[in-house]
Amino acid sequence: MILLIDAGNTRIKWRLHGTPTPVEGACEHDQLEALDAVLAETPGIRRMIGANVAGPGVGGQIGTLAAQRGMTPEWITPDAERCGVRNLYRQPAQLGADRWAALIGARSQHPHACLVVMAGTATTIDLLDAAGDFLGGLILPGVALMQRALASNTAQLPLASGQFSPTPRSTADAILSGCLQAQAGAVERMFRQIESSAGACCLLGGGAADAFASLLSLPVQRVDNLVLDGLARIAQDS
Ligand SMILES: Nc1ncnc2c1ncn2[C@@H]1O[C@H](COP(=O)(O)OP(=O)(O)OP(=O)(O)O)[C@@H](O)[C@H]1O
Ligand SMILES: CC(C)(CO)[C@@H](O)C(=O)NCCC(=O)O
Ligand SMILES: [K+]
Incomplete structure (x- = not known):
């Protein structure tokens, strides 16, 4: 075990x-x-x-x-290549170990191009091509961190629980909708780089995933914890 x-x-x-x-x-x-x-x-x-x-x-x-x-x-520490994934970060060891494990977890269950999205404290949006090359990715503040950044750096924006709306008409709704649209928009924009690849899909996980999953117009597969999946795959080989 x-x-x-x-x-x-x-x-x-x-x-x-x-x-x-x-x-x-x-x-x-x-x-x-x-x-x-x-x-x-x-x-x-x-x-x-x-x-x-x-x-x-x-x-x-x-x-x-x-x-x-x-x-x-x-x-684990990210290296240049492992379990069929090649790490194209300029300094492979600089990549977060969680992102590296998640990419390996993604590769072992989806042998096509995919966008690996983890919506946690930070949100990461990582591009994996059909050959298993990790091309690069984004780091954004997570949904909660975005909301907190507004509340702590402005006079008029509270830390309030809003509702998502396509046309927000209250401050609380405008803040939450802005943060969710920012996350969904970044995911959709990154997905464009692989969308023409056969079988391309977005693997989406993390505590905040459900908050914006429904906003995404692209093939999405909800995943539980790709980091743990990847660690299991790494354990097989080492
Ligand atoms: N019920 C919820 N509705 C909306 N967002 C939520 C909810 N619960 C958690 N979150 C979001 O999930 C994020 C935490 O996600 P998750 O639990 O995957 O990450 P974590 O384990 O805290 O992050 P990390 O792996 O970085 O430690 C919070 O930043 C918050 O944005
Ligand atoms: C981006 C986070 C915070 C996401 O958990 C983590 O992967 C991390 O600290 N990464 C190190 C920097 C990088 O991945 O480039
Ligand atoms: K830090």
Whole structure:
């Protein structure tokens, strides 16, 4: 059994890989006892493989929990090529480990061109061509971060919960609709670069995905957690 870990900027997600029924969970950075409980209750874990973009503090805390059970987490680092994906970032190691794992997860379930979108704390929109080349991608503030940026840098814009509208007629609706349209617009614009490729589709995941999925006019496949899928694929080969 392998414990796969996606340590993001807001939450840590995990999945036990190799169990008859999948076990998944998530916690905030300051609630790592939930992950510790998984380690305590699952004696059959022989490896821990993770993607950490939350910094060395979080990585170190998970390492400490692992060490108490005699384990060391293996944190993946993006390389130039792995599991059929070629990383065309100018400095391959600069790419976020979560993006790299998600691209590998995407490639292993969709052998055509695809746009890999993860809508979390940040939103990333990554281009994968039919040959498995990661051509490049975008980093945007996530939906919640966009809303917070407006609230904290203006006098008249509150942090309020609006509704999406194509023609917003209140401040709260205008803010939320603006943030969702920005995300959807960026996705649609990036998709144009691969839309003529056979079988091209957008794989969309992350906590904010459902907030703008319905705005997208392109072939979309909702995915649960491509980062964890990719980590499972990486574990097979290493
Ligand atoms: N019910 C909801 N409606 C709309 N958006 C939501 C909802 N719940 C979460 N979100 C959005 O999801 C984002 C968090 O997504 P997710 O849970 O995938 O990421 P995360 O795990 O917090 O991110 P990271 O992987 O970067 O730590 C928030 O920034 C917020 O925009
Ligand atoms: C963009 C995020 C924050 C998304 O989680 C993460 O992948 C990250 O910190 N990336 C490093 C920078 C980069 O991917 O170019
Ligand atoms: K940062």
